[in-house]
Amino acid sequence: MxxxxxxxxxxxxxxxxxxxxxxxxxxxxxxxxxxxxxxxxxxxxxxxxxxxxxxxxxxxxxxxxxxxxxxxxxxxxxxxxxxxxxxxxxxxxxxxxxxxxxxxxxxxxxxxxxxxxxxxxxxxxxxxxxxIIGKAAIAPGKELDRKYMSKQLRKLADDFYAGKRVTALETQGYCHALGWTMYDEVTATHLVPEGLDANAIAYLFGTTNINIDEPRNTLLLHKNVGKALNTGFIVIVPDSAPGEEVKWKLIVTDTDFLDETVSPGVTWNALHGRELKFLNDNRPAKRYLYFRFMMTYLMIKRHGQLNWIREIETVRRPWSIPGEYLDRSMLLSLARNVSGSILPKRFYYGMTFKASFRLLSPWGEIHEDLEICLADSILMTPDYRDPETVYCGSDNGIDGHDDRDGDTGSDKDSDESFTLIS
CATH class of the missing domain: 1.20.120 (Four Helix Bundle (Hemerythrin (Met), subunit A))
Structure with a gap:
């Protein structure tokens, strides 16, 4: 019994x-x-x-x-x-x-x-x-402020990816790109970011609700690498053929900055093309990685034919792992509204689903309104080319200079070190 x-x-x-x-x-x-x-x-x-x-x-x-x-x-x-x-x-x-x-x-x-x-x-x-981990709401009785949610998400991600360890000297956090480092230098970085229209995101994934604060929507990344992902300076792509064990690698989208420093002793050149390393069998959801890939492509595409855009558009299969990730009609509309161009078929063929019916929106919004809301929220997302965006490789700005008066001293970042994984 x-x-x-x-x-x-x-x-x-x-x-x-x-x-x-x-x-x-x-x-x-x-x-x-x-x-x-x-x-x-x-x-x-x-x-x-x-x-x-x-x-x-x-x-x-x-x-x-x-x-x-x-x-x-x-x-x-x-x-x-x-x-x-x-x-x-x-x-x-x-x-x-x-x-x-x-x-x-x-x-x-x-x-x-x-x-x-x-x-x-x-x-x-x-x-x-x-x-089901992370998909249900957090325990009741807690105020749903972002600081609390961020703390809870980090704990979920640490447990999901085995990303925390305590040594004799310190508590360490695991970065999927760099390896073990100081715990506070690592963040649970969203793939589907905060700030996008929640109703539209749910519709895009073919559901009526998506909880972005689940561990499958994260990677554990050093704060500078996480910032780079958020601003489109790097992208994560599959490095496997269909049917093979899926591996993921980090690509720098603007190779003009490969010599810039991620952290003392580590440049972007060392990370460009690097395979992400996982400590257990758990992985981020492919649908979220595909969304982030497409979002990055559309964010950069609007600036013109940059090197990575030219390169990825000549590849026969830009995303090599098929699956029913996103609603096709909404993705195509999103591409037009964000980048001002038509999305090539090879970017979405085999990676989208065609809804056999229209989800009845409980929010009273029509399909076109959701498309516009999502496009608007992506257009308002800062990318690394925006002048006001802090450059992901330093604490100073894209040219590496600090315009602030006074304090030019270094902070604790100068002392950090990584256990790199080869």
């Missing part, structure tokens, strides 16, 4: 009124029965079964709440005990509701992520547990 989390301590059951006890016992039997059924091996059937089980579990928690309220009414619980139990049950209920919403609103991307995990491990429940 499967174990059920003890939402209501068993010591309270004999104290319950008969009506409450009967309802609670029936609900508990239903949950036992549901959890005893073997998991379906098909992803779609598994998600249906998982949804049904979560609904039953949510109902069981509601009966536990009713039982706690009855115990309080009959003075078997103090006010403090009552509030403590109700708060804990409410938190558990909110987490289940959040998971149900994630399955309902992000089914396409959860399915994609489960498929990725099942290529390495045929345990479908383990695949689900891996895929």
């Amino acid at each position: 499967p174990e059920i989390k003890e939402y209501l301590p068993s010591k309270y059951e004999p104290l319950l009124p008969d009506a409450n006890w009967a309802k609670l016992a029936k609900s508990k039997r239903n949950l036992h029965r549901a959890l005893s059924v073997p998991h379906p091996s098909d992803i779609e059937d598994f998600l249906i079964s998982k949804t049904d089980n979560l609904v039953i579990e949510s109902g069981y928690i509601e009966h536990c709440k009713s039982a706690i309220q009855a115990l309080y009414r009959f003075r078997h619980l103090s006010n403090l005990e009552y509030k403590s139990h109700i708060r804990e049950l409410s938190i558990q209920s909110a987490l289940i509701v959040s998971e149900l919403r994630a399955i309902g609103r992000q089914r396409r991307v959860i399915t994609q992520d489960m498929q990725e995990v099942l290529l390495r491990n045929d345990d479908i429940n383990a695949a689900y547990m891996n895929a």
Whole structure:
């Protein structure tokens, strides 16, 4: 018989009124029965079964709440005990509701992520547990400010990628491009960045909701490398043929700056073409990496025929890993609105899906409005060529000069060192 989390301590059951006890016992039997059924091996059937089980579990928690309220009414619980139990049950209920919403609103991307995990491990429940990480809302009761979210995302990314270690001397963070370095020098860098229109992004990925603060939407990168990714100075591309194990490499999009310093002793030339190294089997989602690739292409394309643009447009297969990543019609519209040009077919053929129906927008927005909103938010994203953008290879600006008066001293960055991976 499967174990059920003890939402209501068993010591309270004999104290319950008969009506409450009967309802609670029936609900508990239903949950036992549901959890005893073997998991379906098909992803779609598994998600249906998982949804049904979560609904039953949510109902069981509601009966536990009713039982706690009855115990309080009959003075078997103090006010403090009552509030403590109700708060804990409410938190558990909110987490289940959040998971149900994630399955309902992000089914396409959860399915994609489960498929990725099942290529390495045929345990479908383990695949689900891996895929759901970060997709449900964070624990209730926390203020959703960006500082808190950033801290939570870093912890999720560290756990997901095994990116934190404590040595005898210091705590170190792992950068997928550079290796181990000081912990505070590494950031969980978004692939789909903050600041883009949330409703439009969800539509582009074929869902009604996307949580960008999930670890699959990140790479662990040194802060200068992360800044370079955010501003289009570098891009991450697949370095594998279809059917091969996927490897990822870093490409500098403007080779005029290869001799610039990323950090003391490391230049962009050392990173150009470098394979990203991972410490475990977890990887960022291909759909997010493809989006970042396309966003970078469109951001740079609007400035004209730069070297990387000319190079990538002559390649037969600019993105070598096929998959149904983005909505085709929306991507094509995005290309026109951001770069002012028509997207060549080889950039999207085999990498997009054609929606068989139009998602009904719960926000009351039409498809064209979402396209415009997303294009506008990308156009407002600074890139490394913008004069006001801090250059990703230094703390000073694209020409390496600091225009500030006064302090020209170095900071702690001058002391940092990397354990480079060859």
